[in-house]
Amino acid sequence: MHRVVSPERSARRRVLCAAVLVLAASCGVSQQQEVQLGTDAAAQVSAELPLIRDAAVVRYITAIGTQLAKVTDTRNLAWHFTVVDSKEVNAFALPGGWVYVNRGLIERATDMSELAGVLAHEIGHVTLRHSVQQMQQAQGANTGVSLLCTLTKVCESGVSQAAIGIGGSALFAKFSRADETEADAEGVSTTIKAGISPYGIPAMFKLLLAERTRNPGAVDAFFASHPLEETRITATEAKIATYPASQLQRLTKDTQAFQTFRRRLLALPPSPPPKKTP
Ligand SMILES: [Zn+2]
Numbered sequence: 013m014h015r016v017v018s019p020e021r022s023a024r025r026r027v028l029c030a031a032v033l034v035l036a037a038s039c040g041v042s043q044q045q046e047v048q049l050g051t052d053a054a055a056q057v058s059a060e061l062p063l064i065r066d067a068a069v070v071r072y073i074t075a076i077g078t079q080l081a082k083v084t085d086t087r088n089l090a091w092h093f094t095v096v097d098s099k100e101v102n103a104f105a106l107p108g109g110w111v112y113v114n115r116g117l118i119e120r121a122t123d124m125s126e127l128a129g130v131l132a133h134e135i136g137h138v139t140l141r142h143s144v145q146q147m148q149q150a151q152g153a154n155t156g157v158s159l160l161c162t163l164t165k166v167c168e169s170g171v172s173q174a175a176i177g178i179g180g181s182a183l184f185a186k187f188s189r190a191d192e193t194e195a196d197a198e199g200v201s202t203t204i205k206a207g208i209s210p211y212g213i214p215a216m217f218k219l220l221l222a223e224r225t226r227n228p229g230a231v232d233a234f235f236a237s238h239p240l241e242e243t244r245i246t247a248t249e250a251k252i253a254t255y256p257a258s259q260l261q262r263l264t265k266d267t268q269a270f271q272t273f274r275r276r277l278l279a280l281p282p283s284p285p286p287k288k289t290p
Contacts, residue, residue: 046144047108050107050144051108062284063096064115073273076128076270077091077093083202084136090108094112096113096115099115099119099282100114100230101223103133104134107147108138111138115283116230116283118274123266124212125212128206132198140195146191187239188239196247199213200252204259208265210251210263213248214245214249
C-alpha cells in the first residue's frame with residue numbers, strides 16, 4: 013500500500029475545501045478562488061507525479077497549449093501546460109488553467125492535430141468551468157484527495173484507494189456526458205480557431221478505444237475521468253461537418269516541430285514506475 017498525502021496535508025485540504033464549498037453555495041466560486049483551487053492542486057500534482065522538465069519538451073507543450081488557449085480563453089487565465097512522465101495514456105485539467113498530458117499519450121499520437129485535440133478538449137473543461145465543478149463535487153463528497161486520484165491514477169491499488177476512503181468516488185469525479193459533449197464541441201471550435209485540423213479529436217478517440225480493447229490498464233485513468241463511447245466520435249465528426257470543407261482543408265494537421273517533440277520524448281529515459289511505498 014502506498015500513502016498519497018500526509019494526514020496533515022489532507023486535513024488542511026479538507027478545511028480549504030470546506031471553506032470553498034461554503035462560499036460556492038452562497039455566491040459561486042470566484043475566478044480568484046478557482047485559480048487558488050487549481051494552484052493548490054497543481055502543487056499536489058508536482059509533489060506526487062513525475063513531471064518532465066526537459067527544456068525542449070516544456071517549450072513545445074507550452075507553445076502549442078498557449079496557441080490553443082489564447083483563441084478561446086476570455087478570462088485571461090494564466091495557463092500552464094505540462095507533460096507527465098508516465099507511459100499510461102491520460103490527460104487532465106485543473107481549475108484555473110493547469111493542463112497535463114501524459115508522455116504515453118503523446119508517444120501514441122501520430123500527428124500534431126491529435127495532441128492539439130486533447131489539449132483543446134482539456135482547455136474546454138477549464139474555460140467552461142467543468143473542472144472547478146468536478147473538483148467541488150469530489151470535495152463535496154469529503155474525498156479531497158479522490159479527484160486527484162481519479163485524474164492521475166496516483167492512488168493505484170485498490171487497497172490504497174480503500175484506505176483513503178475513495179471507494180466509489182470516481183463517480184463524483186467523472187465528468188458528465190453533457191460536459192464531455194460540450195468540451196468536445198469546444199475542442200472542435202478551438203482547434204479550428206487556432207488554425208489546426210479538428211479531425212485529431214475523433215482520431216485520438218479512436219486510438220483510445222482501440223487501446224482500451226488491446227491494453228485496458230494503459231488507458232484506465234483517462235476513462236475514469238472522461239466517459240468515452242462511440243457516440244462521442246460521431247457527434248464530434250458531425251460538429252466538424254458543420255464547417256465549410258474549404259475552411260477545413262486549409263488547417264494544419266501536422267508539423268515538423270511536433271514530430272521533433274515526439275521523438276525527443278521517445279528518446280528520454282523510460283518513465284519511472286508508479287510510486288510505491290511499503
Ligand atoms: Zn473530458
